[in-house]
Amino acid sequence: PKSLTALAAAEFLVGVLAYYLAIEIRFTDSQDISDFINLKALVFSSAVFVSNVAVGLYSRGMRESFSAVMIKLVVGLALAFVVLVTLYYLMPDWKVGRGVFAIALFIAFIGYLLVRNLYTSLVDTKLMTSRALVLGTGQVAKQLELLKRKSDWRGVTLVGFLHLKGDQDLVSEDKIIRSE
Numbered sequence: 001p002k003s004l005t006a007l008a009a010a011e012f013l014v015g016v017l018a019y020y021l022a023i024e025i026r027f028t029d030s031q032d033i034s035d036f037i038n039l040k041a042l043v044f045s046s047a048v049f050v051s052n053v054a055v056g057l058y059s060r061g062m063r064e065s066f067s068a069v070m071i072k073l074v075v076g077l078a079l080a081f082v083v084l085v086t087l088y089y090l091m092p093d094w095k096v097g098r099g100v101f102a103i104a105l106f107i108a109f110i111g112y113l114l115v116r117n118l119y120t121s122l123v124d125t126k127l128m129t130s131r132a133l134v135l136g137t138g139q140v141a142k143q144l145e146l147l148k149r150k151s152d153w154r155g156v157t158l159v160g161f162l163h164l165k166g167d168q169d170l171v172s173e174d175k176i177i178r179s180e
Contacts, residue, residue: 002130003119003122004058006119007058007115007116007119008049008058010115010119011049011111011112011115012045012046012049013045014045014108014111014112015041015044015046015048015108015111016042016044016045018104018105018108018111019040019041019044019045019096019100021103021104022099022100022101022103022104022107023100025103026097026099026100026103040094040096043084043087043094044084044104047080047083047084047087048077048105050080050083051076051077051079051080051083052072052073052076052112054079055072055075055076055079056072057072057076066120069116070113073109073112073113073116074109077105077108077109080105081105084101130156131157131159132156132157132158132159133160133161133162133177134158134160134162135161135162135164136161136163136164136167137161137162137164137167137168137169137170137171137176138167138168138170139170141161141170142170142171144158145171145175158175159177160175160177161175161177162177162179163176163177163178163179
């Protein structure tokens with residue numbers, strides 16, 4: 001879904017920006033940031049992103065509360081820490097200083113919380129939702145209509161159910177669209 005794609009892209013960008021902001025904070029003595037513009041920021045952000053995918057932060061049907069998401073973020077960042085330490089050991093050229101590393105992880109955590117908070121407020125707006133028309137009004141359509149949890153319909157606006165010839169109407173009459 002486009003809402004999850006936008007979330008993933010925003011969080012990947014937050015990871016890159018967290019890395020560069022950590023460099024700025026750590027090296028306040030007019031260090032030329034162009035010395036650090038290389039693969040290291042992408043490695044950092046990719047490791048954090050893949051770790052977040054591994055803990056299920058980009059699942060379409062995620063129903064967790066904000067505190068549960070925060071815990072998953074902590075677990076994802078802890079996993080990213082392990083992955084990055086291993087990568088830095090195997091590829092010493094990619095290594096960043098531990099000060100930059102710690103600051104970047106902290107900034108990424110704060111940035112992800114802010115992005116997630118923004119995402120949850122925007123995900124059900126018209127900008128981020130897809131419209132769905134269900135073909136048929138039978139038993140499967142009735143099961144879809146019975147999905148009551150908000151997260152089951154997150155990012156989707158149900159337009160209605162298209163009555164097909166020979167269908168038994170088992171859904172609410174006000175949601176049926178007839179083509180006759």
